[in-house]
Amino acid sequence: MRTSIATVCISGSLEEKMRAAAEVGFDGVEIFEQDLMTSPLSPEQVVDLARELGITLDLYQPFRDLEGVSEEVFAENLYRLEEKFRLMQRLDMDLILICSNVGTATDWNDDVAIDQLGRAADLGAKYGIRLAYEALAWGRYVNTYEHAWSLVEQADRPNLGVCLDSFHILSRRSDPSAFSTIPAEKIFFLQLADAPEMMMDLLSWSRHYRNFPGEGSFDLVNFMVELTRAGYTGPVSLEIFNDVFRQTDVVRTTRDALRSLVWLADATCAALPAAGIDPQSEANTMALEALEPVAAPTxxxxxxxxxxxxxxxxxxxxxxxxxxxxxxxxxxxxxxxxxxxxxxxxxxxxxxxxxxxxxxxxxxxxxxxxxxxxxxxxxxxxxxxxxxxxxxxxxxxxxxxxxxxxxxxxxxxxxxxxxxxxxxxxxxxxxxxxxxxxxxxxxxxxxxxxxxxxxxxxxxxxxxxxxxxxxxxxxxxxxxxxxxxxxxxxxxxxxxxxxxxxxxxxxxxxxxxxxxxxxxxxxxxxxxxxxxxxxxxxxxxxxxxxxxxxxxxxxxxxxxxxxxxxxxxxxxxxxxxxxxxxxxxxxxxxxxxxxxxxxxxxxxxxxxxxxxxxxxxxxxxxxxxxxxxxxxxx
Incomplete structure (x- = not known):
């Protein structure tokens, strides 16, 4: 299993976060835009540091409010997007997260969004960039992964796919069983977060109360089983917004993060046979590994x-x-x-x-x-x-x-x-x-x-x-x-x-x-x-x-x-x-x-x-x- 963690999850500078991820054993990191913006490291120095540490730079995120807008606004969006593509080339990165529009889309029309996503992908292709479109749970018009996939499918660009985020999906009680309707090669990225059950608006819940797998109430084991059934082969990454995690020791918190993924992989392996999937076969597409069997105290x-x-x-x-x-x-x-x-x-x-x-x-x-x-x-x-x-x-x-x-x-x-x-x-x-x-x-x-x-x-x-x-x-x-x-x-x-x-x-x-x-x-x-x-x-x-x-x-x-x-x-x-x-x-x-x-x-x-x-x-x-x-x- 390839593991990754978004730098937004943990405390410290960008360099401290990257070093902590490498120290505890993560394979890669997602670069959160603000972490790069506030870092004294140049993009080239970030690349050099990642190579020194032996970690990959897996995803640049986020790009917001791209689609479903007027042509005038979209032209400005493409300008911003192209600047990010140039930056990503300096970072030697090829995947960017595109969040569904929450603020600027008005008078929504799916055909307009499809056209604009396609044109954005065409621009990305010139720079060798892939776009992972993610449905935010509070998106103004696109807030389910099924809707996001429908738009991506109709845009029909080889470098345009979806990002599946467990918080955005499970907070809306969406059913992960439809993951298998998406071609595996079109699931560009996976972001995981757990969360306690709470009765509050989705945005506040997401921004302050996410936690690592096994620390909340979401059924992430079933989520991972359905991803395996769908044939996903990419990194298993954590994206956690949590006020406490951003204040605590960076290495300790990052180690807890990796522990949660190791536990989740083990729990998913135990659940795969009931879903008709042999954990020892190639059907275990994420190469999830089982631990020594846990035996509860007697x-x-x-x-x-x-x-x-x-x-x-x-x-x-x-x-x-x-x-x-x-x-x-x-x-x-x-x-x-x-x-x-x-x-x-x-x-x-x-x-x-x-x-x-x-x-x-x-x-x-x-x-x-x-x-x-x-x-x-x-x-x-x-x-x-x-x-x-x-x-x-x-x-x-x-x-x-x-x-x-x-x-x-x-x-x-x-x-x-x-x-x-x-x-x-x-x-x-x-x-x-x-x-x-x-x-x-x-x-x-x-x-x-x-x-x-x-x-x-x-x-x-x-x-x-x-x-x-x-x-x-x-x-x-x-x-x-x-x-x-x-x-x-x-x-x-x-x-x-x-x-x-x-x-x-x-x-x-x-x-x-x-x-x-x-x-x-x-x-x-x-x-x-x-x-x-x-x-x-x-x-x-x-x-x-x-x-x-x-x-x-x-x-x-x-x-x-x-x-x-x-x-x-x-x-x-x-x-x-x-x-x-x-x-x-x-x-x-x-x-x-x-x-x-x-x-x-x-x-x-x-x-x-x-x-x-x-x-x-x-x-x-x-x-x-x-x-x-x-x-x-x-």
Whole structure:
């Protein structure tokens, strides 16, 4: 697969963008007109730089408002176009993007547009230039690829074809199955973008909210299958307009961009056989490559907390019924366990304050294959020092700096690494009420929220649920749940409001920006938590209270509203109040939960799911966040 990226996607100067594209492994770039216009490099120097870097210059873009205009206006347009053709010759480029008219076309007539596109192509032929006509989703008269192809087909020039852009096509809910009605040689170029579902005008949606494949809601796999069926053979290029991507580190963002294409190629390869296409044959016209097969996690292995206040965290875990399994035999870390929940407690580096969820272990059918897949996705490794008699775990760094380790699945037995802690013969606690990890809620830096979604999709095979937005005293919190199909792994990701970013400390909820020989790390003050599962939350809350646990307080107003919504039995309501329990219910079942106070930026939640409840008590989240805010501020 030949990969390309539009320079408009990323931050920096034209030279910085080209160097970043080459560094991470892109084959070529689209030159965005404004990037060239503002560059001190001459067109000839751009060509020399591309040759030095080993990348191609694939497309010059965009040329706007060409067709469907009066003859007087068209004459001016041809003058502008010819100047671009001369510039492209200096750039040694032969393909230009022509966008459908959005501003100057009046009193539209297809025959006029056909004639003008043909004449523009004739002019291009004199310079050896091909024209790729693209239907913008908000084009005044041409806004579908079917209409664009109709005009190109009738203009009938060998150097005039179409550009297919996934945003313009999928944002209008157009059907890609008609790609195969276009001769493959007439599909001159492909531009890809994903995007979240949004109810807004197409132009604003396109200009600010596009993202990389796998980070939005478009069905790009089917889009690519239909392109393959149509016989497209050109570059697979990204054209992303996103305010965040234009502000973040250019190499990191470009690497995320390439990762998205590698993931998409793999996902498309998996879908091709169902479409009757053999990925190993010449019918795979874009030469899409499959990765090592992704196997979704089958269970949680452990969660690691790094804290300045290790004794406070240890006390809190003990109050929840966890057993202190002792210190690691070679590392200064402690293990707490209850049921299948295993919490590794580590100290933060000297001079760093707070507490963070620093690592997650996932049990997988084949950890080595998963680690190899992550390497091919250019995900940076996480290193763990091991002695010869200690279990080796392969790991990677998530976008926020969380260390994610791939552990072998245990099928009900205890992980082998448990023998590295304390006395292996130490008995576990009696009547353990915490049975396991229910979910882990991670705070994500606003700059890398979309990157995190792709990471957990591509590296671990987690799926996404519809995103949600929750109001809090700190601002509107965007939440995206990642999970396995069976719900064994639930991983809500919360985007941290930008105003909460604070000074350097450890890594969780952090931005890790490569800066040569070291990383800059910024952590958010936004809290995150581990949620433990139980089958008897009332008994657990009673025991925890007797052990001195300080619950997150729940206001009386909440319980009055709860009674109004659900008409709960008064005795049950008294139980909820007594034990600081929150409640939710849907058509599938009931959900009871409570929260602890926050230590640093970490708190715990205990949940009991009754029957088929699959949510997270979302109506109660504003209550939790308001209570945390009140404690922090007052």
């Amino acid at each position: 269970g949680w292995d452990y969660a690691e907390i790094k804290a300045e206040e290790t004794e406070e965290i240890a006390t809190l875990l003990t109050q929840l019924g966890f057993t202190d399994r002792g210190m690691h035999r070679t590392k200064d870390v402690r293990l707490f366990a209850s049921g299948d929940a295993r919490i590794v407690l580590n100290e933060l580096p000297l001079g760093v304050s707070g507490s963070v969820i620093a690592g997650l272990g996932f049990q997988l059918p084949d950890p080595k294959t998963s680690a190899d897949r992550a390497r091919h996705l250019q995900i940076p490794p996480a290193h763990r020092a091991n002695r010869a008699d200690e279990m080796v775990l392969r790991g990677v760094l998530a976008p926020d700096g969380t260390e994610v380790f791939f552990a072998p699945e245990q099928n009900g037995s205890a992980p082998g690494w448990l023998t590295e802690f304390g006395d292996p013969e130490q008995p576990v606690g009696e009547h353990e009420l915490v049975t396991g990890l229910d979910h882990v809620n991670l705070a994500q830096p606003w700059q890398h929220f979309d990157e995190a979604i792709l990471f957990y999709t591509a590296a671990l095979g987690l799926g996404t649920q519809p995103p949600a937005e929750v109001p809090s005293p700190q601002g509107l919190v965007r939440s995206q749940v990642m999970r396995t199909e069976d719900g064994t792994i639930r991983l809500p990701l919360n985007m941290v409001p930008q105003v909460l970013d604070v000074a350097p400390t450890h890594n969780q909820g952090t931005e890790r920006v490569p800066t040569g020989s070291h990383d800059q790390m910024r952590r958010s003050a936004y809290p995150q938590h581990l949620a433990f599962a139980t089958d008897d939350i009332v008994s657990l809350a009673r025991n925890a209270a007797a052990a001195g646990l300080r619950f997150l307080p729940v206001p009386d107003n909440y319980y009055e509203d709860l009674q109004a919504r659900f008409r709960l039995d008064e005795k049950f309501m008294d139980t909820l109040r007594e034990h600081h329990l929150l409640y939710d219910r849907d058509d599938e079942g009931e959900f009871l939960h409570f929260y602890t106070r926050t230590i640093g930026t970490v708190f715990f939640e205990v949940v009991e799911r009754r029957t088929g409840y699959n949510g997270y008590g979302a109506p109660n989240a504003p209550v939790r966040m308001a209570a945390q805010y009140a404690i922090e501020r007052y």
